[in-house]
Amino acid sequence: TFEQIADFCELHPLEIQAIADGEVANQMQGLDPVANGQTTMEEIERCQADPQARLKLSPQALPQQMFRHKGPRYTPIAKRQDKPDAIAFLLRNYPELLDAQISKLIGTTKPTIAAVRDRTHWNSPNIKPRHPVELGLCTVAELDEALQRARARRRVEEEGLRGDESEPLEA
Incomplete structure (x- = not known):
């Protein structure tokens, strides 16, 4: 009909x-x-x-779902200078994130993260912590997923420490 x-x-x-x-x-x-x-x-x-x-x-x-590959993503030259600002923001506001998580989230290297943390980065005086989502370096969903994983890992570590303390020491 x-x-x-x-x-x-x-x-x-x-x-x-x-x-x-x-x-x-x-x-x-x-x-x-x-x-x-x-x-x-x-x-x-x-x-x-x-x-x-x-x-x-x-x-x-139905069209095939598009999945983003897991490899490194291209960051435009104009946004590369914003990476240290995003790293500083994540280090200050989310200390539970591992360097590997920050590296994957922002698309940077562990030595750069260490340099920003230790304030030995070449542009250290000019780094101002800015949110990576606002800078366009990651999405809110990616940041939330990384934070959930970091907090879950922290909970597991804390439970493991509590379990060790409650066991009596044997001589």
Whole structure:
């Protein structure tokens, strides 16, 4: 029915009827949803038998999810000078983060992190702690994930220390 086609194409049923009657979109080329892999012939036959049924998009027709690769990401030259500021912010506000986590989050090296921490960085007098998300060096989701991992690691370490203290010493 026109309603089934309209629902599948996300158009209004009157638009489908006008296209079918040739009143609008005369130059529009038809598209075979079976040949394009959007649906199957069995799905069309099922909907022809039941006018209340709705056509379903084939799972193969859905686009592949884009996953960001885990390798190093490119940082524009203009933003590279902001990395020490972001490192200083993370060191001051989130001491539970490991150097490796900061390195992965900001895209920098461990020696740079150590230099900012020890104030031996070549630009140390000009470093002003600034939030890495505001600088565009990482996303809020990436920062939150790193903080959750760091806090979970800290909890495990604290529980391990408490467990060691409660055990009696044997001579």
